[in-house]
Amino acid sequence: MLNRIIDYSLRNRMLVVIAALLLSAIGVYTANRMEVDVFPDLTAPTVVVMTEAHGMAAEEVERTVTFVIETAVNGATDVRRVRSASSTGFSVVWVEFDWDTDIYRARQIVTEKLSTISDALPANVGQPTLGPQSSILGEMMIIGLTSDKTSLEELRTIAEWTIRPRLLSTGGVAQVAVIGGDIKEYQVLLSPEKLRLLGVSVHEVLAATKDMTLNSSGGVLYQYGNEFIVRGMLATKDADQIARGVVKLTDDSQPITLADVGEVRIGAKSPRLGVASERTQPAVLLTVTKQNQTSTIELTEALEHQLSDLQKSLPKDINISTDIFRQSRFITSSIDNIQRALIEGALFVVIVLFFFMMNARVTTISLVAIPLSLLVSILVLKLMNLSINTMSLGGMAIAIGSLV
Template sequence: MLKSLIRFSIDHATLVLVLAGVLLGAAAYRLPRTPVDVFPELNAPTVVIMAEASGLAADEVEQYVTFPIEAAVNGIPGLRRVRTSSAIGLSIAFVEFEWGEDIFLARQMVSERLDTVREDLPPGTHAEMTPITSITGEIMLLAVSSPDGSVDDLNLRAYAEFDLRNRLLTVPGVAQVSVIGGELPEYQVLVEQEQLRLYGLTVQDVVAAARSAHSTLSAGYLPDVGHLELPIRQSGRVRSVSDIEGTMVKIHQGAPVTIGQVAEVRLGPALKRGTGSDGGRPAVIMTIKKAPGTNTLAITAGVDALLKDLEPNLPAGIHVNDEIFRQADFINLSVNNVVHALRDAAIIVALILALFLLSLRTTLVTLTALPLSLAAGVLVLEYLGETINVMTLGGLAIAVGSLVDDAVIDVENVFRRLKQNARLPASQQESRRDTIFSASNEIRPAMVFATLIIGLVFAPLMFLEGIEGRFFRPLGIAFVVSLLASLMVALTVTPALCSLLLNPNPDEAEAGDGFLVRILKDLYEPLLRLALRWRYLLMGAAAAATALTLWVGSTFGSSFLPEFNEGTFTVALFAPPGTSLRASDRLASSVEQQLLQLEGVASASRRTGRSE
């Protein structure tokens, strides 16, 4: 089969080169559209349930909210484990499924189980599933602040919560935007007990009236008024404090009693559960999270474009800082470093080939294996759902030195056979195609076996389980796919290019070895004789060096990942359970001020507590 493939490639060299060009074009078209990230997707399919139970202590939340939810979701097919966390007024459950489970099916099953337990939760408890996000989902932090202090915390949070957040959610790929800090505005009704007694009312009467103050119900329509269909619009929607103040509670002695007569109505801040700051100033911190499988760089570009469009129309006194944390900066740095390593490796390979072969044509034929193999690797990675990340690029970078091996072997043997054929009498010379076919087929078995053996070295990576498999498998896939692609290039494109570019009758300059090869041969011969003479001593030294290497290697430390210089540090402060938000804020603010005084610190932002 491979023999026929080589013959077909030589006989239809133009067609083979056209198909190779199509492969390069497809890779060039798809590469900018391939998702880019720091690491592969590492999290197993996980459904997160958040339940708000205002007023309950942490142990009550665990007993009456967390435990019923945990019991309800246990037993779902494909479930891996359930992790829960209970705090004052808040319960979080992480429902993890086995690798490979459909996240949408998992959410459907969790939703069905959650519906069965809602009635058993304490009154006023609100439980819902959070949007699907990635384990590396926090891609950007924004700080909304008022540098001149002209905008208060209430209006800062209102703009961030109700205006900017909704605009950010329109960017494709943004899964969630969490807001913390400032003061969340709400309508507050402060009942006056004396007025309630005066009119014979209770607090529940005021609550019921306030609840009915806002209505979004339709009022129907008039089917035919002057040949027109007229909708009837009701105005029972709250737009200001006065709308609530004017809401009637009851009729007392023939006169209506309104909420404004028995209570003070105002627009005030909700009870705070978290605070934020930027550069030591109070700020609203917005956390942008992405959906799994999306392109972090594309999402960041979309957010930047949105903020640029909004900048001229920002309310006076409000500033949005988008330089706090940007995962895209680290991705660009990491990917560029690997790309540079890939580029440098390709340049070094090209120089070595040129020095050894001393022929522009043979060097070009050999180097075609690099772009074609890498292009095939990129297309296969995209087909398998992998992203362009440090691991996939690392696999391609590792493979660069091996990608030209098969092509070098084939070109060198073809070139040698062409020189031998040129020295024969004219009557005994073969045609160029036959010579190239014989030369390529001659080294085919060794070339195929050598490539498969090298690929088998990375086979164990394909069978790793858990997070290790998710992390290292893309590296193995990238290496093996590009290596196998280089073998196919050596069996098809390389013979085709040899038939088109190589001279069937090399001149004397081309027929001899290059100067570098001659120097290396002159140096290698005495070294080889010396090694054969002292072979036992040499083997003993090699064994000792191997043993020493193993011993030194056993003294090294180990870690799952090396340290990464992202340009940012995350400092986590832990206070005793039950510490108030004011005390936590005071502690965190003190640390923030000290961090800002350190040399080299450009900025510092802070999130304390949680979002309301």
């Protein structure tokens, strides 16, 4: 068989040259557009189910929430393993599928299973939600926000309501988590003496404040052939206006407001659940997680572009730092080192062949065969939906000696 291939190649030299040039062009084009990563994705298709159970102990969460979810997904199609972790007020279930399972199909299967257990969960348990679609190597960037003038409370607000939505709109981003800073909230500090004096209970205050800042509809007013939509504009960001909200009426129809029974102010949520810093300076951090089969380098460039646009609209004293952690930097450094070793190894093989065999033809054949074989290997990686990474390039470097 090999003799026939060699004989056919010798009789059709021009066809072989054209095929080699065509493979080289396609290989270079494919290599420039393939996903580049540090390691191949070693995570089986996994769907994460998260459930909040406020006020429940870990044992109760395990028995009434986690066990119910595990039982529902255990018999799902193509499920190979189910793991879980239960803590106070929170349940996490990892559902692993077979390697050849499409992740979107896996998420659909889990969603269908979860829809059947809504009645089996306790009433005070939140709806089970699916975690972001990412892998163990998905965390690709940490962004830091620092300022000398803006408070940590405002930094956290800017991070959650301005920067995070913008980053999530970038294609390939699975999740953006905000760490550190103070969470802004409107606080009503009740006075027990005033409540007792005015005859107001805490439940009455809770009922009055539940929908106090929500706009409402008042129907339609018809006048002179026109329609006027009536709206109650109650939404406000002013603590003083909230303090004027009515809790109840006295027997003589006098309003009792929040200001009469306590103090309304804007403050930081307590207790603080996390603290972040950058170079010893208090900061707010955003961790960006990418989706599967997304190029880390291309996504990093897209995020840099988004952040540069955001910087123009933020206060000038706010600094955005992207050098805390960048997976793309490690990828570029690792790939460059292996590529350099690959080129040096190929040249060393050619030099050894030339000095030991003293044959220019053999050396020329090696010079052509080595890069052509590497480009064909890249095409095979593309056809198998694999990425260019340190392991694949390392295997190519080792295979050069066997090739010659």
